[in-house]
Amino acid sequence: MTLNKKMLNYKSMSExxxxxxxxxxxxxxxxxxxxxxxxxxxxxxVILHVQPQPTGQLEVQTFPLFFFEFTDKSQREKNAWTYxxxxxxxxxxxxxxxxxxxYEKINTPPEEPKxxxxxxxxxxxx
Numbered sequence: 001m002t003l004n005k006k007m008l009n010y011k012s013m014s015e016x017x018x019x020x021x022x023x024x025x026x027x028x029x030x031x032x033x034x035x036x037x038x039x040x041x042x043x044x045x046v047i048l049h050v051q052p053q054p055t056g057q058l059e060v061q062t063f064p065l066f067f068f069e070f071t072d073k074s075q076r077e078k079n080a081w082t083y084x085x086x087x088x089x090x091x092x093x094x095x096x097x098x099x100x101x102x103y104e105k106i107n108t109p110p111e112e113p114k115x116x117x118x119x120x121x122x123x124x125x126x
Contacts, residue, residue, distance in 0.1 A: 017100060018042060021089040028065065029095060029103055033080050040090060041082040044107040048099070062102050 016032040020040065027050070030042035045065040053059050068076055095103075 017095050019091050023087040039082050043080045
């Protein structure tokens with residue numbers, strides 16, 4: 001099976017989420033599309049940024065590697081990124097449901113605002 005066929009069928013596979021650390025040290029999570037001996041392809045990757053707070057707690061921020069708003073609306077399902085394993089660190093961690101829930105919220109494209117037809121009042125009606 002070629003890469004393109006595998007990428008087209010990624011939704012039908014049982015979804016597996018992966019975590020990597022990229023070449024600049026960012027923690028990235030996403031849905032695994034394909035993994036070879038030399039690459040890993042992740043759908044809708046999200047950057048996890050963790051920062052300690054003065055209270056001693058950790059603040060966890062998540063944001064997309066690439067925002068939906070920058071892509072053509074008809075092509076938003078095409079957001080898979082391929083990383084060379086020689087440039088990243090892979091893991092075998094199982095991600096917590098809270099992080100996966102946050103991941104899903106981020107990767108749900110915003111809904112278009114529903115148009116309502118408000119009654120337009122002319123100045124002459126006043």
